[in-house]
Amino acid sequence: MQAAVVSRFGEPGVFELTELPDPVPGPGEIAIDVSHAAVGLVDVYIRQGLYQEREGMPQPPYVPGLEVAGTVRALGEGVTDFRVGEAVVTLSGTGAEGGYASISVVDAALTVSLEGSGVDPAAAVAAVPNAATAYLALTEVAHLKQGERVLVHGALGGLASTFPGVARGLGAARVVGTARRASLAKAQASTLPYDEVVSSDDFADTLGEQRFDVVIDPVGGQVRTDSLRVMAPLGRMLLVGNASGDWEHTVPTNALWGANHALLGFSIGFYLPNRPDMVRPAARGALEAVRQGLVAIDARTLPLSEVAEAHRLLEEGGVGGRLLLTT
Template identity: 55%
Template sequence: MHAMVINEFGGPQVLTETELPVPRPGRGQISIDTTHAAVGLVDVFFRRGDLAGRPDLPQPPLVPGLEVAGTVREVGEGVHDFQVGEPVVTLSQISLGGYASVTLAQAAMTVSLKGSGVDPAQAVAALPNATTAYLALTRVAHLQEGESVLVHGVAGGLAAPFVAVARSLGASRVIGTVSSQARIKDTEHLGLDQVFTSDRFVQDLDGRLVDVVVDPVGGEVRTASLDVLAPLGRILLVGHAARTPDIPLTGDDLWHRSAGMLGFEVGSYLHANPDAARPAAEKVVDLLAGGRLTLRVDELPMSEAAEAHRRLEAREVPGRLVLTI
């Protein structure tokens, strides 16, 4: 099979096209003839070695890619709910392997697209992060109907689905922030009530408070979010795209504000709780099928994976990048 392999940490050029043996599914697994693979910032972290200190994560040589769409090639022992040829999409898998013409996946982390009419590029671009949004907003932030939500980095692929999911859960107002004025146009399809730049959102909110903040950015944006949080508000920590560290807080900082900071890393959570994956995903498939969740998707052939990584690092991606295979 064709695959893009990282043999050593480094720049985009370390992504090397390689022929590898076709993997066979084990118990509880399926193999997928991959048609689309999502490219995310976490792939860049793996490639650069930012996560090299995590013993629970794959190390070089590795095939990056957490999420794929395609058709079932083969089912492993104990798998009875998928058929060969069935269109599917996977959720985020810390085992990686997506930049390849054949991908192994846990059946529990895979969702059928049969009969949905959902485009596979949209499915792999939006469904895994929409599932993250659903789990984070319902199980962690406990979003209540009528509450307001602020989503940082909303032009990015991780944060964008939070808008539609928050709406479906009854949010009364959804506001976003982006890194610059130029990126505001990249959010026009999301249906936000307002969009601000991340360096001015506190001033532009002008005293209006929000109940839930979704933060995949970190750094100064994370700390500033405390200034717009309503009493009993929650900040959801779902990533750290900023290259600067967080400003340290104490428990007293949260106590005096009656506020909470709640972390959610979907990969490790679903690895430990795989039975939570498919029910959550099925809750948001209808958002895609009904057109209530649509992302901007740029497609590149798998051979241009290095260019995809370059664009991500240069912040030239208004939505999500997907490799076609």
């Protein structure tokens, strides 16, 4: 099979396109003929070496890639829920290997059939894993209630852009987004169910007296602290990323105590392996949001040979929506 291999930690140029032996699924696994592989910021962070000391993270040489779509190639021992040739998409697991290749072996428990969904593989891998993340974060962690108000930072990002639609489907009364370039975001966000999009530079002042029950923060840094100013009593902030790259920023915890606020971290890759029973409910919620048009499918596709360019674009921070690799 053809694969993009990280030869060492470092800049995007560390990728090497190479031929590797075709992998064979083990017990509880399936092999997928990959049509599309998603490229995410976590792939960038791992390639840069930010997680190299964390247990379970891959060491070079390795093939990155958390989420893929394609068709089932082979079934491992004990797998009975799928058939060869079936269209599928994967949700994120704790590993970070195998997606940037023409064949990927994955945990069958983290794989979802697309049969009868009306969602094609490209749209599925662009939207479903992130929409499933949004669904689980809002239902299992933030416990979003009917009629609550939601603020989404990085409004057009691949993960963040799935939150407004899922929140609407769960009964949110108002959804507001923030973005670095608000004028551009307002035009692009017309396909997303935001009530308003404002500049992230001065969002707390712009929002004035508006208060939010749930804040989605994939950005981090000062945005995280400033968000405390617009949270309602008993408000919950979901920490789902750190796109700012500010790893030293801290939040004054006494401010949480005095204002009855909660900061809740959520990473689907570390959640689902411990709660495989939630894969199907999350996938159903995500697919339903996609079917209803609540989740915009904004994806840019590059061939696997341009994997370094895909990572460079993500590092520069100018990508709205999702980046996909085709094999």
